[in-house]
Amino acid sequence: MNDLLYVNGGTPLDGTITVRGAKNFVSKAMVASLLGDTPSELRNVPEIRDVAVVSGLLELHGVTVDYDAPAGVLRLDPSNVESAHVADIDAHAGSSRIPILFCGPLLHRLGEAFIPDLGGCRIGDRPINYHLDILRQFGAHVDKREQGIYLAAPNGLRGTKITLPYPSVGATEQLLLTAVRAEGITELSNAAIEPEIMDLINVLQKMGAIISVDTDRVIRIEGVARLSGYRHTALGDRIEAASWASAALATHGDIFVKGATQPEMTAFLNTFRKVGGEFDVQDEGIRFFHPGGDLRSIVLETDVHPGFMTDWQQPLVVALTQATGLSIVHETVYENRFGFTDALVGMGATIQVYKDCLGGRPCRFGQRNFYHSAVISGPTPLAAAEIEVPDLRGGFSHLIAALTAKGTSTVRGIQLIDRGYERFTEKLEALGAEFSRE
Numbered sequence: 001m002n003d004l005l006y007v008n009g010g011t012p013l014d015g016t017i018t019v020r021g022a023k024n025f026v027s028k029a030m031v032a033s034l035l036g037d038t039p040s041e042l043r044n045v046p047e048i049r050d051v052a053v054v055s056g057l058l059e060l061h062g063v064t065v066d067y068d069a070p071a072g073v074l075r076l077d078p079s080n081v082e083s084a085h086v087a088d089i090d091a092h093a094g095s096s097r098i099p100i101l102f103c104g105p106l107l108h109r110l111g112e113a114f115i116p117d118l119g120g121c122r123i124g125d126r127p128i129n130y131h132l133d134i135l136r137q138f139g140a141h142v143d144k145r146e147q148g149i150y151l152a153a154p155n156g157l158r159g160t161k162i163t164l165p166y167p168s169v170g171a172t173e174q175l176l177l178t179a180v181r182a183e184g185i186t187e188l189s190n191a192a193i194e195p196e197i198m199d200l201i202n203v204l205q206k207m208g209a210i211i212s213v214d215t216d217r218v219i220r221i222e223g224v225a226r227l228s229g230y231r232h233t234a235l236g237d238r239i240e241a242a243s244w245a246s247a248a249l250a251t252h253g254d255i256f257v258k259g260a261t262q263p264e265m266t267a268f269l270n271t272f273r274k275v276g277g278e279f280d281v282q283d284e285g286i287r288f289f290h291p292g293g294d295l296r297s298i299v300l301e302t303d304v305h306p307g308f309m310t311d312w313q314q315p316l317v318v319a320l321t322q323a324t325g326l327s328i329v330h331e332t333v334y335e336n337r338f339g340f341t342d343a344l345v346g347m348g349a350t351i352q353v354y355k356d357c358l359g360g361r362p363c364r365f366g367q368r369n370f371y372h373s374a375v376i377s378g379p380t381p382l383a384a385a386e387i388e389v390p391d392l393r394g395g396f397s398h399l400i401a402a403l404t405a406k407g408t409s410t411v412r413g414i415q416l417i418d419r420g421y422e423r424f425t426e427k428l429e430a431l432g433a434e435f436s437r438e
């Protein structure tokens, strides 16, 4: 497939598009199917590369995967997992971050697991120390090897009490996927409570798990001996929805995002309104539009849920280059998520990055060597440029910048965007964008 897009920017994006299930939930629900002893069915599944990658991993482990992409229905039958001969797992090294979540389910089913090196966006160091500490506390032996990690639990896994140093999404999911079938009770303090995690809990409860979530980030799980398959409709992708909303704002456009839902986007909607964007929440989705006039600068801090999520930051920063005054963005989730701003500066934006914690409370990255605060001065017209996509969200941001800039930009490496944005070129076409893919 070709990996290059010529974008002729300067036209407001206008029209209707649909977002389907959340990338950051669907992949985890697919892993959960490994815990059941009967088939599962997941609906509203988007056709993105991460779904293909996790399907490939599941198939390698003996799961029969049947995906009807237009209908968005994914059927997963794990009956042959015990008899699967797992070869070529190394071929999946570097493809996504999901393999680490196979640990608990595979340990329960097979007593051992080999996990290839992880991929995902390079937006920080992204260690897996919380994951490995959790697995050890459940009683797993963890052995780091070349190209991956080997784990074994010859005596099974037992419930435990854990406090996370930081409410990590992946570590919370690791714990859930391991605790549901561990012997006894598990209690997690300082858990992440992102909507995608809550929907994973919905799935696990449908499978037979017993999980309670308290208001103070404490999750309790009573382990059960067996789980069955599930039928579930995935929650919508709030990151994709916010990305299109930011594109509407930056290009003076008007986009109705079918499938966008308000409760999962409260923090984004507040910020969108403060910048000067308008929205209209309807039964089928949310309309996001630029009402005319000047956009306003803001002070913003990314945070864990229910805060403003880090994945919303990169697309919104492009819109902030079009706002009047100085905006300050403090990234507190990842230490290295402003690399994408270099290309924006190359297009004429005025963005300065700092190592200090600007505009809010000190975070884990203050007094360290990380450029994790940005000051954006606007409005600045953007000029067309040659751009290389750095990562998923940064890549979409560059796309928004190219759509905002007058003239023809060349955007290389757009396959990275396919990892999390379903059929985005078809959506661009529906919104009246002028571009060609080569």
Ligand SMILES: CC(=O)N[C@H]1[C@@H](OP(=O)(O)OP(=O)(O)OC[C@H]2O[C@@H](n3ccc(=O)[nH]c3=O)[C@H](O)[C@@H]2O)O[C@H](CO)[C@@H](O)[C@@H]1O
Binding pocket: 023, 024, 025, 097, 124, 125, 126, 127, 128, 129, 130, 131, 132, 166, 167, 168, 169, 170, 171, 192, 194, 309, 310, 311, 333, 334, 335
């Ligand atoms: C596939 C998926 O769902 N990806 C999402 C998930 O990533 P992911 O689950 O990888 O993100 P985490 O919430 O775990 O990471 C948050 C912070 O915790 C740190 N950390 C994490 C684990 C660990 O073992 N040690 C450690 O130090 C990370 O370096 C980071 O600074 O949540 C992030 C935060 O909402 C999102 O940006 C990603 O889109």
Ligand SMILES: C=C(OP(=O)(O)O)C(=O)O
Binding pocket: 023, 024, 096, 097, 119, 120, 121, 123, 311, 392, 393, 420
């Ligand atoms: C960081 C992201 O994803 P991943 O964790 O899969 O790299 C993202 O979706 O923006």
